[in-house]
Amino acid sequence: MSEEAKEAIQEEEVTEEEEAQQKLPFANAEIVRLMKKELSSDKMIKKEVKIAMNKFLGKIASKIAKQMNNYPYVMMDYRMFKESIKPYENMEGWELEKDRVVKYLEKIKADCDHLIFAIKGLE
Numbered sequence: 001m002s003e004e005a006k007e008a009i010q011e012e013e014v015t016e017e018e019e020a021q022q023k024l025p026f027a028n029a030e031i032v033r034l035m036k037k038e039l040s041s042d043k044m045i046k047k048e049v050k051i052a053m054n055k056f057l058g059k060i061a062s063k064i065a066k067q068m069n070n071y072p073y074v075m076m077d078y079r080m081f082k083e084s085i086k087p088y089e090n091m092e093g094w095e096l097e098k099d100r101v102v103k104y105l106e107k108i109k110a111d112c113d114h115l116i117f118a119i120k121g122l123e
Helices: 003-012 016-022 028-038 047-069 078-089 091-122
Strands: none
Touching: 028 047, 047 078, 078 091
């Protein structure tokens, strides 16, 4: 790695003091570690992306906690947690369902176009 790249990385790192000032919900180092685990080794993450990811994950955690708060029980159990995160766990399923519906609608449209052509041919 070149000296310029190392300097850029050092400039991008968020210090603990900056984290406290920005009131980030999680330790940025953990967020960055998780992101880098999934990114290619040649990828670099800008400071604003690290902070935005941290805030985004904080919002998701907050939404899940609010959902769990809707249960009338004092003690939250794993089943309630699993039920609360279901919309986030099923995102891939929603994408597949959306693709299926779009294909179905395209088929209906093609059938309609065919019927219109057939009816106009009868005139």
